[in-house]
Amino acid sequence: MLSSSKIRGVLVAGVTLVVMVIVFIAMYDWGSGESTVAPNLAVRTAMNSTPTTTAPPPVIVATQESSEGEDTTASVPEPPKEVTYEEAEAAFHEKRYDMAVELFTRYTNRKSENPWGYYMLGLSAWKAGDNDRAVEALTHALELDPHHVKSYLNLGRVYLEMGKPMDALDKIRAALEIDPESNVAYRLKGRVFREIRQRPQAIESYQRAIQIDNQDAWSMNNLGLVYIEQELFDKALPPLARAAELQPDNAVFLNNLGMALECTGHFRAAEETYQLAVEIDESYEKASANLERVAAVLEDPDLEPVDLAVVAQSFVDEIESWGDAVVAGKQPDSVDAVVVTQQPDETEPKTTPVVSDADSTKNGDEQ
Numbered sequence: 001m002l003s004s005s006k007i008r009g010v011l012v013a014g015v016t017l018v019v020m021v022i023v024f025i026a027m028y029d030w031g032s033g034e035s036t037v038a039p040n041l042a043v044r045t046a047m048n049s050t051p052t053t054t055a056p057p058p059v060i061v062a063t064q065e066s067s068e069g070e071d072t073t074a075s076v077p078e079p080p081k082e083v084t085y086e087e088a089e090a091a092f093h094e095k096r097y098d099m100a101v102e103l104f105t106r107y108t109n110r111k112s113e114n115p116w117g118y119y120m121l122g123l124s125a126w127k128a129g130d131n132d133r134a135v136e137a138l139t140h141a142l143e144l145d146p147h148h149v150k151s152y153l154n155l156g157r158v159y160l161e162m163g164k165p166m167d168a169l170d171k172i173r174a175a176l177e178i179d180p181e182s183n184v185a186y187r188l189k190g191r192v193f194r195e196i197r198q199r200p201q202a203i204e205s206y207q208r209a210i211q212i213d214n215q216d217a218w219s220m221n222n223l224g225l226v227y228i229e230q231e232l233f234d235k236a237l238p239p240l241a242r243a244a245e246l247q248p249d250n251a252v253f254l255n256n257l258g259m260a261l262e263c264t265g266h267f268r269a270a271e272e273t274y275q276l277a278v279e280i281d282e283s284y285e286k287a288s289a290n291l292e293r294v295a296a297v298l299e300d301p302d303l304e305p306v307d308l309a310v311v312a313q314s315f316v317d318e319i320e321s322w323g324d325a326v327v328a329g330k331q332p333d334s335v336d337a338v339v340v341t342q343q344p345d346e347t348e349p350k351t352t353p354v355v356s357d358a359d360s361t362k363n364g365d366e367q
Contacts, residue, residue: 122137135159224256228259265300267297
């Protein structure tokens with residue numbers, strides 16, 4: 001039996017062996033197979049360093065290689081820029097009507113509550129030659145604002161161009177109910193009556209337009225045109241002379257004035273007037289044809305020369321003499337009994353004048 005001193009010795013040796021095993025295990029990195037030479041230093045370094053994060057994997061953009069090995073990386077298109085009213089309107093005034101249609105379409109998609117957007121879309125479509133689109137847009141503008149006079153008037157213009165004078169008259173009358181002093185509405189009304197061959201009513205409408213605005217050169221031109229169609233050439237001269245005086249750079253007015261001069265026997269004055277029209281617009285085939293024809297005609301040497309300034313002033317005086325007669329209306333404003341026809345009637349001039357009838361909005365930029 002071992003003595004107590006031997007037992008203590010065995011215990012001490014055992015404890016020493018266990019401690020050595022623990023130290024050996026602590027000094028060995030079982031995960032890497034490498035010994036940790038300085039465990040205390042490693043611990044201190046880990047405690048004092050800034051934690052790091054794992055970097056995200058790189059983003060790879062898929063590409064296609066063309067047959068020539070050219071990189072054709074697909075780019076993501078940017079969303080379309082929002083269009084402002086001013087940008088779209090600028091395209092309209094620059095006469096880029098197709099672009100204006102596109103821009104106002106995008107504008108109305110975003111601002112569907114604004115009748116002016118649809119109005120300008122309709123005007124742009126009309127000038128771009130898309131009458132159906134114009135009718136749709138202008139009608140929508142009126143649905144948003146039933147008192148939008150300009151939409152009524154321009155819708156009337158579109159219907160006139162489409163050969164629908166009665167539809168045009170309906171819109172023009174609606175505009176006059178809202179604005180009874182609109183000279184433009186009366187001018188368009190005159191165009192409708194001329195189209196359906198109610199010339200007395202057309203004359204009255206043009207006179208009313210001129211009475212409201214004595215600078216309305218287009219109504220004067222159109223009034224003179226009606227007189228030419230009735231072979232009332234002496235009556236056509238004053239309004240046409242005044243129209244050309246107000247707008248001396250308007251080739252249409254000069255051409256029509258030349259026709260009135262020619263039909264009253266003033267061939268040399270007509271020749272000069274046609275020449276001015278051609279100089280203003282070299283592409284104006286009607287004026288060129290008229291100039292060529294009249295240049296070969298001899299004038300009566302005993303004919304008294306015409307003073308166009310005096311003739312124009314006579315029309316100014318005539319306007320003042322109309323008084324309340326035009327306002328009250330001398331002709332019935334009714335087309336119920338009219339049969340609309342495109343066949344010529346007995347009042348067509350025998351010489352078939354080459355004339356032009358246009359409206360300021362179609363030829364200019366009135367809005």
